[in-house]
Amino acid sequence: MGSASASSLPTSAGAGENLVLILDYGSQYTHLITRRVRQLGVLSLCVSGTAPLSSLAELRPRAVILSGGPHSVHAPGAPSFPEGFLDFAADAGAHVLGVCYGMQLLVQSLGGAVEAGERQEYGDMEVEVTTPSSALYGEGEAGKRQTVWMSHGDEVVRLPQGFEVVSRSVQGAIAAIEHQEKRYYGLQYHPEVTHSPQGMETLRRFLFDVCGIKADWKMQDVLDEEIKTIQSMVGPDEHVICALSGGVDSTVAATLVHNAIGDRLHCVFVDNGLLRYKEKERVMSTFDSDLHLPVTCIDASEQFLSNLKGVKDPEKKRKIIGREFIAVFDEFAQMLEKKIGKRPEYLVQGTLYPDVIESCPPPGSGRTHSHTIKSHHNVGGLPEGMKLKLIEPLKLLFKDEVRKLGSILNVPESFLKRHPFPGPGLAVRVLGDVTEGNALEVLRQVDEIFVQAIKDAGLYDTIWQAFAVFLPVQTVGVQGDQRTHSNAVALRAITSEDGMTADWYYFERQFLVDVVKKICNNVRGVNRVCQDITSKPPATVEWE
Numbered sequence: 001m002g003s004a005s006a007s008s009l010p011t012s013a014g015a016g017e018n019l020v021l022i023l024d025y026g027s028q029y030t031h032l033i034t035r036r037v038r039q040l041g042v043l044s045l046c047v048s049g050t051a052p053l054s055s056l057a058e059l060r061p062r063a064v065i066l067s068g069g070p071h072s073v074h075a076p077g078a079p080s081f082p083e084g085f086l087d088f089a090a091d092a093g094a095h096v097l098g099v100c101y102g103m104q105l106l107v108q109s110l111g112g113a114v115e116a117g118e119r120q121e122y123g124d125m126e127v128e129v130t131t132p133s134s135a136l137y138g139e140g141e142a143g144k145r146q147t148v149w150m151s152h153g154d155e156v157v158r159l160p161q162g163f164e165v166v167s168r169s170v171q172g173a174i175a176a177i178e179h180q181e182k183r184y185y186g187l188q189y190h191p192e193v194t195h196s197p198q199g200m201e202t203l204r205r206f207l208f209d210v211c212g213i214k215a216d217w218k219m220q221d222v223l224d225e226e227i228k229t230i231q232s233m234v235g236p237d238e239h240v241i242c243a244l245s246g247g248v249d250s251t252v253a254a255t256l257v258h259n260a261i262g263d264r265l266h267c268v269f270v271d272n273g274l275l276r277y278k279e280k281e282r283v284m285s286t287f288d289s290d291l292h293l294p295v296t297c298i299d300a301s302e303q304f305l306s307n308l309k310g311v312k313d314p315e316k317k318r319k320i321i322g323r324e325f326i327a328v329f330d331e332f333a334q335m336l337e338k339k340i341g342k343r344p345e346y347l348v349q350g351t352l353y354p355d356v357i358e359s360c361p362p363p364g365s366g367r368t369h370s371h372t373i374k375s376h377h378n379v380g381g382l383p384e385g386m387k388l389k390l391i392e393p394l395k396l397l398f399k400d401e402v403r404k405l406g407s408i409l410n411v412p413e414s415f416l417k418r419h420p421f422p423g424p425g426l427a428v429r430v431l432g433d434v435t436e437g438n439a440l441e442v443l444r445q446v447d448e449i450f451v452q453a454i455k456d457a458g459l460y461d462t463i464w465q466a467f468a469v470f471l472p473v474q475t476v477g478v479q480g481d482q483r484t485h486s487n488a489v490a491l492r493a494i495t496s497e498d499g500m501t502a503d504w505y506y507f508e509r510q511f512l513v514d515v516v517k518k519i520c521n522n523v524r525g526v527n528r529v530c531q532d533i534t535s536k537p538p539a540t541v542e543w544e
């Protein structure tokens with residue numbers, strides 16, 4: 001299965017010389033390092049910490065950041081660099097910064113010592129710069145203190161030859177180290193989290209002052225490069241189909257590909273029977289009035305729902321949905337072949353970086369949860385042996401980056417500001433068998449009341465995502481003096497930057513009072529409303 005993806009951006013953008021590679025050893029914060037580097041205007045990519053050396057060398061990174069991770073470097077099977085990594089970095093003149101586990105790994109590999117510390121450091125900690133001149137902190141900083149975020153049980157107790165300690169925690173643990181000549185650096189704390197207020201400054205200094213990288217990663221360049229890549233990939237007579245949901249990602253992807261190949265792009269919107277209240281009508285009319293892209297709507301609801309009948313397992317549901325989507329796209333390709341005399345070979349999807357990270361964490365990354373969290377229907381849920389080749393121009397971007405790209409492409413705000421809605425739709429919001437009773441219909445009504453109330457209260461743009469969940473449990477209520485035995489539903493509203501982590505949204509009491517009253521008064525079959533007040537982690541955003 002081909003895809004306009006991973007390697008197209010860095011190499012074709014000529015970004016190799018200003019590319020930062022993040023080697024992932026399973027930290028919860030790995031993707032945040034990737035984001036922070038990008039926020040500084042530098043392209044960064046995250047790959048498995050144990051990926052083969054050849055795949056790293058191909059990308060010609062200027063700097064490599066080794067992430068933190070849950071393992072102890074002494075534990076059997078603890079992940080380590082690819083064979084020959086340090087020689088490669090030395091020969092290529094790449095700078096290496098180890099963060100937490102990454103620093104411990106660097107130290108141990110170069111002959112220093114790491115031990116289980118007597119004191120563990122979790123949370124806020126003061127560190128003090130111990131040297132008048134250092135690469136990571138600059139000149140004249142000796143004695144200055146800053147608050148940082150620590151999260152480690154092991155600590156470096158002996159440095160390899162040639163290294164210098166440049167800061168220590170106030171408890172005495174080594175907090176930052178350097179070997180400027182060999183271009184090795186290490187931070188025991190996490191500069192990427194906001195709890196390290198000066199962490200961004202340290203990363204900035206590392207990238208620009210130490211590595212001499214230029215901030216040349218701009219959305220306009222990403223756009224120009226992607227357009228060129230697509231034009232060179234799709235032959236002049238070839239046609240492409242695009243799975244368009246009306247969500248942010250596929251709308252931006254479709255607009256981008258339309259800019260590249262014009263009317264050889266054919267968009268399809270699938271009614272999978274799992275859409276929200278009046279969604280088909282609303283989305284199809286905005287495609288027409290605001291987007292000016294021709295879109296074919298295929299009603300495949302029977303097909304999706306009959307295949308989902310009796311299926312309770314969330315992963316099985318996701319896989320079925322992935323498979324049925326592709327079946328519909330194949331059918332659409334056949335329809336087009338009859339109409340235009342040529343079968344489209346490519347499928348555009350609005351896949352994002354988080355879909356990829358969460359669907360398939362890098363193998364051997366050493367994550368404690370080193371398995372699939374959930375198969376996003378458009379990534380892990382795709383059937384083997386599908387014929388269409390993928391074009392996924394957003395595959396390396398986070399949601400907020402896609403929104404920026406969309407505004408350069410003049411995608412209307414009505415699309416860019418929409419809350420995300422997962423491809424499997426209400427199937428991951430009706431727990432268990434989605435076809436049981438009238439669960440989908442009940443959920444549509446509850447969800448509409450909740451989201452409309454959020455819009456009426458002027459909160460829609462403050463909240464990242466809001467929706468209702470149908471719980472397959474019945475509870476006892478009293479309505480109109482009568483005993484009821486009806487369903488419970490849950491409301492979830494979150495704030496987030498990129499969907500990778502999230503906080504629950506705190507509503508005013510009166511807002512909730514009004515919403516709950518409206519739901520119970522208007523939706524037959526619901527007598528109890530709960531609010532989900534779990535962040536991600538430990539929960540995920542969707543319930544399935």
Ligand SMILES: Nc1ncnc2c1ncn2[C@@H]1O[C@H](COP(=O)(O)OP(=O)(O)OP(=O)(O)O)[C@@H](O)[C@H]1O
Nearest residue numbers: 243244245247248249250270349350420421422423
């Ligand atoms: N109903 C649908 N019809 C056609 N394609 C769909 C549908 N739902 C999802 N897709 C495809 O699956 C991809 C992933 O869905 P996802 O929900 O992540 O993205 P989106 O809908 O474009 O944006 P958003 O995350 O803002 O909802 C979409 O980009 C689109 O290509």
Ligand SMILES: O=c1[nH]c(=O)c2[nH+]cn([C@@H]3O[C@H](COP(=O)(O)O)[C@@H](O)[C@H]3O)c2[nH]1
Nearest residue numbers: 375376377420421422423424499540541542
């Ligand atoms: O296109 C999608 N296909 C999927 O299979 C899928 N699963 C979750 N999501 C959306 O991704 C974000 C993170 O969700 P989770 O914390 O539930 O994984 C949230 O914004 C979810 O709505 C999906 N989007």
Ligand SMILES: NC(=O)CC[C@H](N)C(=O)O
Nearest residue numbers: 068069100101152153154
């Ligand atoms: N956050 C980390 O990278 C922790 C590294 C290692 N597991 C420790 O506890 O010291």
Ligand SMILES: [Mg+2]
Nearest residue numbers: 247421422423
């Ligand atoms: Mg969507």
